[in-house]
Amino acid sequence: MRSSLRISTLFAFVLLFCALTAAYGQDTPSDATTLTANPVYQKSCAKCHGKTGEGRHFGGPSLVSEKVAATSADDLRNIINNGKGRMPKYAGKLTPEEINRLILQIKAAKTKQ
Numbered sequence: 001m002r003s004s005l006r007i008s009t010l011f012a013f014v015l016l017f018c019a020l021t022a023a024y025g026q027d028t029p030s031d032a033t034t035l036t037a038n039p040v041y042q043k044s045c046a047k048c049h050g051k052t053g054e055g056r057h058f059g060g061p062s063l064v065s066e067k068v069a070a071t072s073a074d075d076l077r078n079i080i081n082n083g084k085g086r087m088p089k090y091a092g093k094l095t096p097e098e099i100n101r102l103i104l105q106i107k108a109a110k111t112k113q
């Protein structure tokens with residue numbers, strides 16, 4: 001009896017620990033220097049490229065792919081300014097500074113497969 005009580009206490013602590021780590025994990029990107037923490041990204045891009053930048057909504061591809069990591073800043077700027085396929089153009093909708101910042105943040109984002 002006693003030992004099963006101890007195990008469930010341990011289990012409760014493990015659950016608490018997981019909940020805390022998950023909450024901390026969600027808080028981490030809140031420094032506005034990362035792509036997913038950038039309000040411009042969340043407002044203009046996340047609906048297609050996903051809140052995490054990994055793509056999937058409305059066919060927007062991942063922005064943290066090997067392909068994007070290998071794309072030059074000039075080419076990224078071209079795609080964002082002029083659009084491509086179903087990707088809308090953002091020249092005139094976002095300022096060049098906002099677009100530059102997005103490019104830097106896309107470049108800085110950690111690549112996932």
Ligand code: HEC
Binds near residue numbers: 045048071106
């Ligand atoms: C309406 C949905 C939509 C929105 C909003 C959108 N995109 Fe896209 N984006 C796409 C699609 C679809 C493609 C793929 C275009 C193609 O290759 O035909 C794409 C491609 C890209 C690419 C090139 C990726 C690659 O693999 O070559 C970049 C970079 C990009 N988008 C950045 C952005 C940024 C930054 C924003 C916000 C300013 C944004 N997108 C907003 C749909 C969207």
